Amino acid sequence: VSPASRATARPVRATLTHDYIIRTALAIIDRDGLDALSMRKLAAELGSDPMAAYHYLPNKAALYDGVVEAIYAEMDLDDLSLSGGWREYLADSARRMRDVLRRHPKALPIIATRPAYPPSILAMADHSLRLLQRAGLPPSAALDVISCLRAYTVGHVLAELGEPVGGPTTATEDAATAMAAYPHLAAAIATGYRPDEQYERGLLALLDGFARQRSPRQARDATRG
Amino acid sequence: VSPASRATARPVRATLTHDYIIRTALAIIDRDGLDALSMRKLAAELGSDPMAAYHYLPNKAALYDGVVEAIYAEMDLDDLSLSGGWREYLADSARRMRDVLRRHPKALPIIATRPAYPPSILAMADHSLRLLQRAGLPPSAALDVISCLRAYTVGHVLAELGEPVGGPTTATEDAATAMAAYPHLAAAIATGYRPDEQYERGLLALLDGFARQRSPRQARDATRG
DNA sequence: ACCTGAACACCGTTCAAGT
DNA sequence: ACCTGAACACCGTTCAAGT
Numbered sequence: 401v402s403p404a405s406r407a408t409a410r411p412v413r414a415t416l417t418h419d420y421i422i423r424t425a426l427a428i429i430d431r432d433g434l435d436a437l438s439m440r441k442l443a444a445e446l447g448s449d450p451m452a453a454y455h456y457l458p459n460k461a462a463l464y465d466g467v468v469e470a471i472y473a474e475m476d477l478d479d480l481s482l483s484g485g486w487r488e489y490l491a492d493s494a495r496r497m498r499d500v501l502r503r504h505p506k507a508l509p510i511i512a513t514r515p516a517y518p519p520s521i522l523a524m525a526d527h528s529l530r531l532l533q534r535a536g537l538p539p540s541a542a543l544d545v546i547s548c549l550r551a552y553t554v555g556h557v558l559a560e561l562g563e564p565v566g567g568p569t570t571a572t573e574d575a576a577t578a579m580a581a582y583p584h585l586a587a588a589i590a591t592g593y594r595p596d597e598q599y600e601r602g603l604l605a606l607l608d609g610f611a612r613q614r615s616p617r618q619a620r621d622a623t624r625g
Numbered sequence: 626v627s628p629a630s631r632a633t634a635r636p637v638r639a640t641l642t643h644d645y646i647i648r649t650a651l652a653i654i655d656r657d658g659l660d661a662l663s664m665r666k667l668a669a670e671l672g673s674d675p676m677a678a679y680h681y682l683p684n685k686a687a688l689y690d691g692v693v694e695a696i697y698a699e700m701d702l703d704d705l706s707l708s709g710g711w712r713e714y715l716a717d718s719a720r721r722m723r724d725v726l727r728r729h730p731k732a733l734p735i736i737a738t739r740p741a742y743p744p745s746i747l748a749m750a751d752h753s754l755r756l757l758q759r760a761g762l763p764p765s766a767a768l769d770v771i772s773c774l775r776a777y778t779v780g781h782v783l784a785e786l787g788e789p790v791g792g793p794t795t796a797t798e799d800a801a802t803a804m805a806a807y808p809h810l811a812a813a814i815a816t817g818y819r820p821d822e823q824y825e826r827g828l829l830a831l832l833d834g835f836a837r838q839r840s841p842r843q844a845r846d847a848t849r850g
Numbered sequence: 851a852c853c854t855g856a857a858c859a860c861c862g863t864t865c866a867a868g869t
Numbered sequence: 870a871c872c873t874g875a876a877c878a879c880c881g882t883t884c885a886a887g888t
Binding site for chain 1: 787794823
């Protein structure tokens, strides 16, 4: 490595691979944000012509798809305990999903909206459904359970870490001042924001609620009063 | 109005107002999608120079903020019953939120990520907290409840109607083929997708779960077995 | 096969100018 | 005050060309 090439920071070049392109794109997103990722900037980071990536990808949307796939691939399920009951398994896999999303806050808009069916997610879903059906739930109800858990998890991470799509808000009144007129809201917010505890509470509430739906008689009794 | 100006479709021009600009922007998003909204296209629709809007808005991000605000303003709470218990009120306001989000699927990415504290939302939140505290919850726990409900609602609508941020996916394998290897998943999906019922199930599960957390002894008993 | 480079039709926004 | 129009520094992608 010559001193000159060391001085030019990035372009060390590793022959360009689909995988290498995707990993570089994810690095740019994590570092500079979703809007900062352009085909031209990606090329500069790769040390190639802006058009070189098009030999491995049909368009920029495919780049996004690859990035989402790469993120989900980070979720390893090997140490996910299969021995516990359905509640433990569903809770653990939801927490694991949350952890992965939280690792890439700048990528949340594409994670939350681009379709992706990576083996990790599908395997988790399949095992979840198996456990739920074994516990007495019909297939459609079981699917509802895991769909709602996923929706809750994505929504919660988005609320916690999601950056405004379309660029930063023009600083007008912030939350604190707007809420001054609402006493209960102001008081509640003053107690602080603890996203981990909040997520955990909602997760357990969802699981408890679904467990109760499993036995309708019990649920009906509890609803009164 | 001359025949010529009637022939040129759009540019009827109404002197340009902040409100009129925002409403036109929302109409473009609803019709053509988020990426189709450009300052130049907006100007064409308004019948003005591309720079005219900058007299009412500092930048495009402010346009997005206005659009989100306008969407939330659609939610009218006047007929939201205040007489029922906290569960009825929380369920109703969550459903109302969902209805508004579903009316603007193309705008979901900005709704889900841009901060907005419109009176409608704040008033709803405040009343919810009041009811929850009256039911015995401490302020922080009450805030957790409504935050989780909002996260769940946003996440669910996003999963149902969210279009891929960054453009349509390059058609590779679709969901159906990818899931062939996962029998429980395939069987569950074959039963069909009913988003309304699914949302309702998750909503009630969340509320049931939170209701149970309210009385810890009862919850602890139910957890075993 | 893999990569380049010019070119096209777009962007958001600045800036000086018009009324 | 309100709006225009040229200009700047960007975009994603097509297309012909190089090795």
